[in-house]
Amino acid sequence: MQQEYQRFVRSGNTVSLIMFDIDHFKKVNDTYGHQPGDDVIKSVASLVLETKRDIDIAGRYGGEEFGIILANTCADSAKVFAERLRQRVEQTVVDTGEHKIQFTISLGISEASSDIDNYKAWLKQADAALYASKRGGRNQSSVYKEGMEME
Ligand SMILES: Nc1nc2c(ncn2[C@@H]2O[C@H](COP(=O)(O)OP(=O)(O)OP(=O)(O)O)[C@@H](O)[C@H]2O)c(=O)[nH]1
Secondary structure, eight states, rough: HHHHHHHHHHHHHOEEEEEEETTTHHHHHHOOOOOHHHHHHHHHHHHHHHHHHHTTTEEEESSSSEEEEEEOEEEEEEEEHHHHHHHHTOOOEESSSSSSEOOOOOEEEOOOHHHHHHHHHHHHHHHHHHHHHHTSSSOOOEOTTTTTGGG
16 A cells, blocks of 8 residues: 555556445354354455456455555546445345345545645545445445544
């Protein structure tokens, strides 16, 4: 993420970061067990790989949180991508043989801008937008707006 951020600073190209996490994932683990929980995480990872372009960079950032860096993409286009991914996840059923598990994700988007002076600040904005999606009722995506951290 730091590398991509530095690349942005050097090139001046548009780049957006999406952070997202699985809604009520604790409940998935508690209801179905840890292995089905892991299967859900794996299916999310596959959906991300199917949805993103080759030049985009995706990674798992901690337990059930993921990050995607969208090169040459402004916040509005990242929002279109985020909604596509959100809908794909919503329509997915993970079949463990014993259970059919459905789940949703909440996403936060931040376009790198001159008010961000390091990648941590970029991540913080995407996280603040993710938190706004959680607070707004989950299963939604939000673009970072000034003041979100304070809400
Ligand atoms: N099965 C499995 N569970 C994990 C993994 N990493 C983290 N977790 C679990 O993910 C859960 C995350 O729960 P919380 O952070 O409370 O959030 P949540 O239940 O998803 O609720 P919201 O994010 O508020 O919608 C915890 O119970 C962790 O133990 C993993 O690799 N596999």
